[in-house]
Amino acid sequence: MAEWLSMGGYAVYVWSSFGLTAVVLAGGVIASVMGMRQQRTALRRLREFGDDA
Amino acid sequence: MWTWFHRLSSPPTFYRWGGALQWVFGIPAVVLIAIGTYGGLVLAPADYQQGDAFRIIYVHVPSAWMSLFVYTSMAVAGAIALIWRMKLAEVYVGAAAGLGAAFTALALVTGMLWGEPMWGTYWVWDARLTSELLLLFLYLGVIALDGAYVDARRGARAASVLAVVGVINVPIIHYSVEWWNSLHQGPTVTKFDSPSITGDMLWPLLVMALGFMCYFASLVCLRMRTRLLDRERSARWVADAIGAGHG
Amino acid sequence: MARNRHQVVQPLVYFAMVVMIVPLGLDPEPEVLARLGPAVIWTAVVLAVILSLDRLLASDAEDGSLELLLTAPVSLGLMLAIKVLVHWLVLGVMLALGGAIAAGVYGLSLDGVVVAGASVLIGTLGLTALGLVAASLTVGLSRGGVLIALILLPLYVPLLVFATGAIGAIEQGLPARGPLYFCAALSVAYATVGPVLAAGALRLSFD
Numbered sequence: 001m002a003e004w005l006s007m008g009g010y011a012v013y014v015w016s017s018f019g020l021t022a023v024v025l026a027g028g029v030i031a032s033v034m035g036m037r038q039q040r041t042a043l044r045r046l047r048e049f050g051d052d053a
Numbered sequence: 054m055w056t057w058f059h060r061l062s063s064p065p066t067f068y069r070w071g072g073a074l075q076w077v078f079g080i081p082a083v084v085l086i087a088i089g090t091y092g093g094l095v096l097a098p099a100d101y102q103q104g105d106a107f108r109i110i111y112v113h114v115p116s117a118w119m120s121l122f123v124y125t126s127m128a129v130a131g132a133i134a135l136i137w138r139m140k141l142a143e144v145y146v147g148a149a150a151g152l153g154a155a156f157t158a159l160a161l162v163t164g165m166l167w168g169e170p171m172w173g174t175y176w177v178w179d180a181r182l183t184s185e186l187l188l189l190f191l192y193l194g195v196i197a198l199d200g201a202y203v204d205a206r207r208g209a210r211a212a213s214v215l216a217v218v219g220v221i222n223v224p225i226i227h228y229s230v231e232w233w234n235s236l237h238q239g240p241t242v243t244k245f246d247s248p249s250i251t252g253d254m255l256w257p258l259l260v261m262a263l264g265f266m267c268y269f270a271s272l273v274c275l276r277m278r279t280r281l282l283d284r285e286r287s288a289r290w291v292a293d294a295i296g297a298g299h300g
Numbered sequence: 301m302a303r304n305r306h307q308v309v310q311p312l313v314y315f316a317m318v319v320m321i322v323p324l325g326l327d328p329e330p331e332v333l334a335r336l337g338p339a340v341i342w343t344a345v346v347l348a349v350i351l352s353l354d355r356l357l358a359s360d361a362e363d364g365s366l367e368l369l370l371t372a373p374v375s376l377g378l379m380l381a382i383k384v385l386v387h388w389l390v391l392g393v394m395l396a397l398g399g400a401i402a403a404g405v406y407g408l409s410l411d412g413v414v415v416a417g418a419s420v421l422i423g424t425l426g427l428t429a430l431g432l433v434a435a436s437l438t439v440g441l442s443r444g445g446v447l448i449a450l451i452l453l454p455l456y457v458p459l460l461v462f463a464t465g466a467i468g469a470i471e472q473g474l475p476a477r478g479p480l481y482f483c484a485a486l487s488v489a490y491a492t493v494g495p496v497l498a499a500g501a502l503r504l505s506f507d
Contacts, residue, residue, distance in 0.1 A: 004095070008105035013170050017163045018090070021112040024159050025086070025268060028152060032272045036279045040295050043286055047295075135500070187454040194451040201441050210504045211437045215451060218433060218497060222455050225486070229458035232479075233465055 062141045064281045065290035071274040078271035085264030092257030100254070107254075109167040115262040116160035119269060120188060121223075123153030127195065128220030131213030141277070143209040144284065146216055147199040148276035152269055154192035161185055180231035187226050191219040205284050308390055311348035315395060318344035319402040330407045337406035338416065338467035341399050342460055345420055346427065350449055352391055353431040356383065361439050370506055380436075380495035380502075384429050392424030408471060415470045419463040419483060426459050426487030429494030436498035439505060459486055 007014040093111030100107035127146050134142035164182060165175045176182065195212045202208035250258070285291050322340045323333055360366040369379055400417030408416060434451045438444035466479035 007108070008099060010104060010106035010170050013106055013166045014094075014108050017109045017112050017166045018094070020162060020166075021116070021159060024155055028155055028268075028272055031151075032275045032279070036275060036282075039279045039282050043282060043291065043295050046286070047292065187457055190450065190454040194447070194454070197447050197450055198437060201438070201443075201447060207505060211501065214433075214437060214497065214501050214504070218455070222458065225458045226454060229461040229482075233461045236465060236468070 062139055064140065064285050064288070065294070067141055068278050068281055068290070068294055071278045074274045075271050078267045078274070082264055082267035082271055085260050085267060089257045089261030089264050092260060097254045097257055098251075103171060106167065106170050109163055111257055111261050113160060113163035113167055114258060115265040116156045116163060117185065118262055119265050120153060120157035120160050120185065122266075123149050123156060123269065124188060124191065124216070124223070125220060127153065127216040131216035134210070134213045135217070140284075143206070143213055144277050144280045145273065146195070146213050147205075147209050148280055149269075149273050150192055150195045150199060150212070150216075151276070152272055154189060154196060156265075156269075157185060157189045157192055161189065178230075178234070180227055180234050183230045184223070184227040188223065191215075191223070195219070205280070308352070308394060311352040311391060312394055312398065314351055315344045315348040315398055318347060319398070319405070323406070334407045334412075334471065337403055337408050337412075338464040338471075340406070341402050341416060341420070341467075342423075342464050344402070345395050345399060345424065346456055346460065348395060349391070349424060349427045349431055350452060352387070353428075353435045353448055354445055356387060356428075356432060357435045357439050358444070366439070366502070367506065370502065376499040376502065377496045380432060380498050381491070384425075384432055384491060384495060388425045388428045392421055392428065395424055396421035403467070408467070411470045411476075412467055415467050415476045415480070419466050419476075419480060422480065422483045422487055423459045423463045426483070426490040427456060429487070429490040430455050432498045433494050433501065436501040436505075439502065459483060462486070 005011060089111065093108055097108065097111075099105050127149050130142040130145040130149075133139050134146065161182070164185070168177065169175045195215050198215055199208045199212035202211065282291055282294065319340060322336070326332060326336070357366065360369070370376060372379070396417045399420035400413050403413040403416035430452060431448070434448045434455075435444075437451065438447050441447065462479040462482045466476040466483065469479060470476040
């Protein structure tokens with residue numbers, strides 16, 4: 001197990017790469033979902049207080 | 054035939070179908086990426102020359118493929134938007150740009166992380182890396198242009214033009230940098246070539262690539278739907294969609 | 301047109317500044333200067349052209365003459381093409397002279413000086429055409445200038461590569477014809493297609 005984690009000595013590079021990928025992919029999902037939520041909230045507020053779009 | 058197409062490309066229709074497509078693509082994306090990651094990190098045998106460091110290709114190559122694919126698709130959509138005035142195509146350009154830029158940045162950074170242990174340098178001005186870097190700038194230009202206008206429609210159209218202009222230049226850029234490399238570096242040009250790949254190394258790569266593609270398809274649907282809500286905010290269907298129901 | 305004189309002088313001043321500042325920051329060793337020469341000259345050219353672009357369309361947009369152009373019975377693409385040509389003939393020629401002089405100052409050979417001037421003359425046509433497209437996409441934006449540079453950076457690279465490559469080649473005794481032809485091909489292609497795209501982009505803005 002420890003041998004696998006060390007990736008033949010290249011642990012820093014391999015795990016940074018995969019870690020960064022995970023962060024970017026997850027970040028994309030989070031950003032997109034939050035974008036949709038914000039859009040819906042903003043539109044709901046506009047409806048309630050009068051639409052001046 | 055065209056009426057079907059027109060109906061499909063109407064914003065409320067896409068809003069409905071896109072919501073379903075998000076999951077149709079999203080769930081396979083998670084599964085494929087999980088399998089691909091496991092295959093790449095655990096199952097695939099270590100490379101003869103590069104050892105375990107070669108495993109980085111399982112994230113680097115799919116990212117690079119996606120960066121090119123997404124930009125090309127943006128250019129196609131942009132052309133469709135300009136020629137046939139198709140709203141949905143316009144919206145696609147803006148929605149895809151951010152994801153494409155992320156893939157490009159990821160490809161660059163993982164490429165650097167791969168290059169350092171393998172060839173002792175983080176960066177080399179070879180054709181592929183330099184073209185990829187310039188591709189990132191092309192993306193940033195589209196993103197900036199799309200967001201610079203208060204009127205979302207104008208921004209989307211300008212971004213579409215830029216996407217088309219950019220894609221024409223991608224092969225020109227690549228060729229020019231390749232030529233410049235041959236002038237300055239001589240025979241040691243192909244520094245960042247991937248190792249020769251056998252079957253049991255290849256399948257996780259393909260699975261990951263497919264997974265990335267599904268990931269992109271899922272998120273681009275979501276992002277397009279978000280933009281449609283913004284653009285069509287005064288339309289009746291938007292009110293229904295966000296459940297306000299106000300008259 | 302008195303406006304034109306101002307349009308030309310400022311970019312030229314910037315060009316001269318860049319070309320003169322760089323040697324001051326380095327050991328004025330002849331080999332170093334000669335090797336850096338093409339790159340520095342072309343960096344200065346690009347900066348000068350980008351600077352001049354703002355005035356290419358912006359001033360017309362401000363005083364309303366752009367909208368007049370759009371409604372005129374003559375083809376907008378043709379008029380924009382003429383704009384590109386005039387802009388190039390004024391600024392490009394001056395920059396080519398400046399480039400040749402700078403090449404001489406940087407210690408390039410006589411062939412290098414000639415190729416430097418030629419490359420700038422040929423390349424600025426393409427730079428102007430691409431610049432017009434970028435300007436037409438950002439006309440009316442308050443901070444369009446920054447955006448123009450961002451948009452143009454990747455698009456300018458092929459011209460830059462072949463132009464500096466031509467000068468570098470001739471300095472090494474290799475023929476500069478190949479890269480110069482490529483430069484010319486690119487410039488002509490951009491000058492042909494650019495005005496059409498810019499016209500389309502302008503129409504989109506004013507629709």
